[in-house]
Amino acid sequence: MSISKFLCEKTSALSVKRERRKDARPGELLDAALDLFVEKGFAATRAEEVAARAGVSKGTLFLYFQSKEELFKAVVRENISGRFKEWNEEFETFEGTAAEMLSYCMTSWWDRVGATRASGITKLMMSEAGNFPDITAFYQQEVIQPGQALIRRIMQRGIDRGEFRPLNLDYAIYSVIAPMIFLVLSKHSAGTCGDPALLGNAEKYIAAQVDTILYGLSVQPAGKPAKGKA
Amino acid sequence: MSISKFLCEKTSALSVKRERRKDARPGELLDAALDLFVEKGFAATRAEEVAARAGVSKGTLFLYFQSKEELFKAVVRENISGRFKEWNEEFETFEGTAAEMLSYCMTSWWDRVGATRASGITKLMMSEAGNFPDITAFYQQEVIQPGQALIRRIMQRGIDRGEFRPLNLDYAIYSVIAPMIFLVLSKHSAGTCGDPALLGNAEKYIAAQVDTILYGLSVQPAGKPAKGKA
Amino acid sequence: MSISKFLCEKTSALSVKRERRKDARPGELLDAALDLFVEKGFAATRAEEVAARAGVSKGTLFLYFQSKEELFKAVVRENISGRFKEWNEEFETFEGTAAEMLSYCMTSWWDRVGATRASGITKLMMSEAGNFPDITAFYQQEVIQPGQALIRRIMQRGIDRGEFRPLNLDYAIYSVIAPMIFLVLSKHSAGTCGDPALLGNAEKYIAAQVDTILYGLSVQPAGKPAKGKA
Amino acid sequence: MSISKFLCEKTSALSVKRERRKDARPGELLDAALDLFVEKGFAATRAEEVAARAGVSKGTLFLYFQSKEELFKAVVRENISGRFKEWNEEFETFEGTAAEMLSYCMTSWWDRVGATRASGITKLMMSEAGNFPDITAFYQQEVIQPGQALIRRIMQRGIDRGEFRPLNLDYAIYSVIAPMIFLVLSKHSAGTCGDPALLGNAEKYIAAQVDTILYGLSVQPAGKPAKGKA
DNA sequence: GATGAATGAGACTTCATTCAT
């Protein structure tokens, strides 16, 4: 290796290291902010705490985010963008029954969202929605609507194929959505809904919900099953 | 009636009225506080706003509540006291199938809690649980546990009577709880879960959930499934 | 005096005292702010200093003025409103030569503005004009333009009556204005223009300027020049 | 020229250029700082802005100036050094009447100071004098006093030669100084004194002031008043 | 020398809480 090359790389290495530092900062801050916002709420989280958890000083935080509110927005954006594109594609190509799809949907949702830190966003949005109308609109459009549309599509397929009863999907989709929402909220709300034991057994909980949804609560043998006036 | 008696009664009436006024103060403040805490969160609600909405001055609020935090605690306590005694008793004497019970449970919960301002407590607790550990423990003990116990008892009865499949109730109860939680959160979270259309049709939503829970999503091959009168 | 009257007045007295306090606060704060802004500039003056000089706490200042900037605006408004109405009227009815008028104008300006704390506004505006465009526009319209119009009217009268040479008033008015501006700036600028000795003898300075303006620097060979009584 | 010499010179030229660049840095920073300080005031000007306008980074500014305050002092010193030596000498050898001298003094002041960026120093000093006592003393000694002494000498000569009336120069000098101060302040104060139209016609304004000063406002009945070359 | 990421003191502003009236 020539000297010039060496020097060049050295210089490059230096700036790269520094560069990497700079590039990493926003992410570290967003990570810290997500945790704290979820844990304590937006207002109760002090900017300095976020900075401290990210290992930087107060000033640095404001170097990367114009304000605490912008930080909040960035946290939400960071954790919800572009997941649905991928998911939708996955389901376009899914082969199997609608029941399998629904089951896969809920379990994989748990693996990819529910079990991760990203699940905190749900609680975060719920608590702060009223104070950030623009973020709320954004969330509604980018998360809620695509998510519900996906569930609806799966269920519609089930109905079309004769796997599912004909249901009013305007309400039936919530049989799938509610347990998931409920689970992540249980996780992030200090036992305010659901009990703590739930969290250690989330997979079982999911499985049970899938089971209930797909099969129904009632004994089905030959019986005189419950007639829900739907 | 003697004049003196008349005067006396009049006086009494006045003072009663004033007394009532005075006694009503804390309640008015709690009402105002509940609304605002639910709407904007604890930290984002200013003491002065609460006072203003209750029609008194800032000073008066602190005459009745030592601090904003005490106000919060009082709000929660006020809205969750002793409903379960009554409910439990009601179910002790309920006659009918377990399916009918469950159906009745959910619809009457909507009428008595979900559709009232009390439903805001759920969101409130969820958002602020982390900042009020003692309240959270209290809530867990006074609301969550009795509530889940009630659901569990109903479902257990269904299993015992052969109306329901044998279920792992540790998880199955959430099929009932989740939709209710989900509904009230939808109501108080600016469309952050569920869509706004849900709220105008809460009864239909409840009915649909009851139906799904009791019947199951799946086509019932030979079934005339369990008969829940929703 | 009846007891009720006494009680009534006592109550009234109490609230009046408190009321007076409240009414006085803004004025006290504006006074303090004027002094400090003039002395140290807008940015270098801390809100707490202003409050302290007015004998109140930091918080109180923000009780009366939304922000430091609003305080600044209020200071400017407070000290320049409605002086010119009075002045203009005075000059409408003035009887005497234009020279006497001009002389009177400058000396009375000194008495009413130049010698008072209000003169600090000039320096204040000068320093901060660039940072407060709207205040500057306001000042231009409410102070600069009426002031120059008044001078111009007086001089025009002098020309019309044959007392003064025909002058291009677009420039000549500044012979009157400049010395006054200069004087107040000398006063508020720590000797940055003019020397400190000037200030102890402002009246003489004014007189000398009047004299020079009216008579001219030059020896008047045969003249009986307009004799302003300096 | 030998090749080595050529190379040498070339090298020299390069390093000279680089040297010049390096040497020029402080000057560029001072230039940028003068503009910004004049325009926005000392406190409202951010160090980074100054650096940016000078085309360097924030860090570089502090390489050359210990602090923002030192930068301010350097700006003032840089722009008031040693002009008066030259001026005084010029006037020692000036031939002509005192009136001509005064006229020349004012017009050439405009050309050399008033019309240049240096005029900004006047406003700068005026605004910040209170916050920089040592600079103010320096300015008083290096600028104010020599400047006033020069004017005084000229006027004294006029009196001595019988061109001017016997005047109290302690005050009369301000007839000359005030219009000049006034003009540069008009220029730098966003219309807070004088009107914007003034600035496009500064020469006419100067001429008019010279005229007024030398001739006087009044009608000169029989006189041949001193004719200032307006 | 030059850079610009990082710092942290310091200023503005808010708002729960007090207390004289």
Added chain:
DNA sequence: TATGAATGAAGTCTCATTCAT
């Protein structure tokens, strides 16, 4: 009891200044 003017602790945000690169 009720008020609302006053307070000052606490939090957000800025920016002069430093220093590793």
